[in-house]
Amino acid sequence: MENSLRSCYMVAFMVLLLSAGHLQPTEAQSGCDSVQLSWCLQSIVSNTPPSQDCCRRLRGQQACLCREIRDPTFGGYLRHPGARRVATACGVTFPRCN
Numbered sequence: 001m002e003n004s005l006r007s008c009y010m011v012a013f014m015v016l017l018l019s020a021g022h023l024q025p026t027e028a029q030s031g032c033d034s035v036q037l038s039w040c041l042q043s044i045v046s047n048t049p050p051s052q053d054c055c056r057r058l059r060g061q062q063a064c065l066c067r068e069i070r071d072p073t074f075g076g077y078l079r080h081p082g083a084r085r086v087a088t089a090c091g092v093t094f095p096r097c098n
Helices: 002-020 025-030 034-045 052-060 062-069 075-079 081-090
Strands: none
Touching: 034 052, 034 062, 034 075, 034 081, 052 062, 052 081, 062 075, 075 081
């Protein structure tokens, strides 16, 4: 019963993400998931070093950063000067986006 309830919550959560536009089906297949960047938000807006989880997730989303910069949810954070500082600290080359 508990596993069934947990599965229902997971399905509901994924539907919520899809309907909110944070994770489109083609993005899920390509590995882009803007929610992964939320692990870095605290470090981006403050002067704290990024966590290992932040860096790992940022490296996993590196190919998606230009798309994410245009995203209304996370784009403002990625245009913040702290985003480049966090990327550098994580060893991620911040792309030049057109």
